[in-house]
Amino acid sequence: MTNPSDPGRAPAAPAPDLPESPAPRRVVAAWSLWDFGSNAFNTVILSFVFSVYVTGTVAADPEQGQQVYANSQTIAGILVALLAPLMGAWADRVRNRRLLLTVSTLLVVLTMAAMWFVRPEHGYLLLGVTLIALASVIAEIATVFYNGMLHVIATPSTVGRISGTAWALGYVGGVVALVIALFGMILDGGMLGLPTQEAQNARAVALLCAGWFAVFSVPLMIWGPADVPERELDREPFGVVRTYREIVRRVVRMWHEERRILHFLVASAVYRDGLGAIFSFAGVIAASSYGMDTVQVAIFGIAANVVAAAGTWVFGRVDDRIGPRPIIIGTLVAMIVFGLVIIAFDATAVFWVCGLAIASLVGAVQSASRTLLTRIVPPKDVNETFGLYATAGRAVSFLSPFLIGVFTAMGGARLGMLGIVVTLALGLAAFLPLKTPRL
Structure with missing residues (x-):
């Protein structure tokens, strides 16, 4: 790989090489299956089913539920911003990446399972939103450990394919779990025939997601990469205050010596906020602007996740051929154009076509962003940097909403789509000057 420097600046440090020898196939498969299992939390618990149950059924009224839920997620976001780089720095010091991911995964599983005890009474609202927020924080930290493993299992010629395949499997896993939850447990009493007394069918969704994540994370717990090479362990013992000081020094060092990493963290934080808003607000826009009911929104959501999986899988392979930078630029431009078309034409068919086209590109940008950071980050700082990656994303998460x-x-509501388009455009404008290594 080459290392172009920014014009007018001191050359950046050479881009670190990924391993030359590929990891065993079972390790790569196990890593990908973790994404397949983890998305049950994001899709079913956080987005479509259990959060809706807590805010709409457990709460005394939907307005109160939405307010309390929003407050809890705000607190969760602050905790992630504070803890993600700290936990990443810790992971860079210990010898067992697999153990850290195993512990954090099991904590998410246990937290989801505890959601079964959230009964449909407003006295359980605080328990419900607290469990969802706690699972959100732990899941984000687990993802820091998970992303850091990509630097160990991928080679320069396979990093895009491995990242894209795993991200695509995440969408598939989320869709399958959502279909089981909606049609097997929730809609019209559910085909599984679960009892509806005290919302047992809705509460059972939490057990489904806990079991789903547990089962598909077992392979990575067994075969995932565990050890950090000795040359990466030349650091002082871990301490919270000392580590925060090191993180601050690392950011300062990025400004002087690794500016393209800092540049990428800031630029990607902006456009990733727009990407997150696409799935967060698509259902709201569909219902309020085009009159879709709950089932129609659910069908659109399922279709969006399916095309997202397909697009991510395809672009993951393209990533290994042309690199992540052209993919990020090209897909952001395309999403901006499709978004403007939706705004310009008030037609349900246009929303379906352009909305699904946008969905097919979201995962491609996210996966390419992960591979780009993997290519440019020093191996000894990989987990800490992915922690900062999460923190940067949280820091600007207010922008798109x-x-x-x-x-x-x-x-x-339809013009509200312009907020997403503008956020993506700002992120693209910030990203364009970035120089990145070529394959």
Whole structure:
């Protein structure tokens, strides 16, 4: 790989090489299956089913539920921003990556299983939102450990394919778990015939997701990479205050010596906020602007996840041929264009076609962003840097919702889509000057 430097700046440190020898196939498969299992939490618990149950059924009224839930997620976001780089730095000091991921995964599983005890009574609202927030924090930290493993299992010629395949499997896993939850447990009493007294069918969704994540994470617990090479362990013992000081020094060092990493963390944080808003607000826009009911929104959500999986899988292979930078630029430009078309034409068919086209590109950008950071980060700092990656994302997570609210107030829910488009455009503009290594 080459190492172009930014014009007018001191050359950046050479891009670290990934391993030349591929990891065993069972290790790569186990790593990918973890993504397949973990997305049950994101899709079913956080987005479509259990959070809706807590805010709409457990709460005394939906407005109270939404407010308390939003507050709990805000606190969760702050905790992730504070803890992610700290836990990443810790992971860079210990010898067993697999153990860290195993412990954090099991904690997420146990937290989801505990959601069974959230009964449909408003006195359980605080328990419900607290468990979801706690699982969100632990899942984000687990993802830091998980992303750090990519630097160990992928080679320069396979990093895009491995990352893209895993991300695509995540979408598939989320869709399958969502279909089972919706049609097997929730809609019309559920085909599984679970009792509806005290919302046992809705509460059982939490047990489904806990079991789902547990089963598909077992292979990585057994075969995942465990040891950090000795040359990466030349650090002082871990201490919270000392480590935060080191993290601050690392950011300062990035500004002087690794500016392209810092540049990427900032730019990607902006456009990733727009990517997150696409799935967060798509259902709201579909219902409010095009009159879709709950089932239609669910069908659109399933279709969006299916095409997202397909697009991510394809672009993961393209990543290994042309590198992640062209993929990030090209897909962001395409999403901006499709978003503007949705705004310009008030037609349900246009929303379906362009909405699914956008969905097919979201995972491609996210996976390519992960591979780009994997290619440019020093091996000894990989987990800490992915922790900063999570923190940077949380730091600007207000941007897209704020812009959506502004444009919605100006011209209604469909114009709110412009908030997403503007966020993606800002992220693209920030990303374009970045120089990255070529394959």
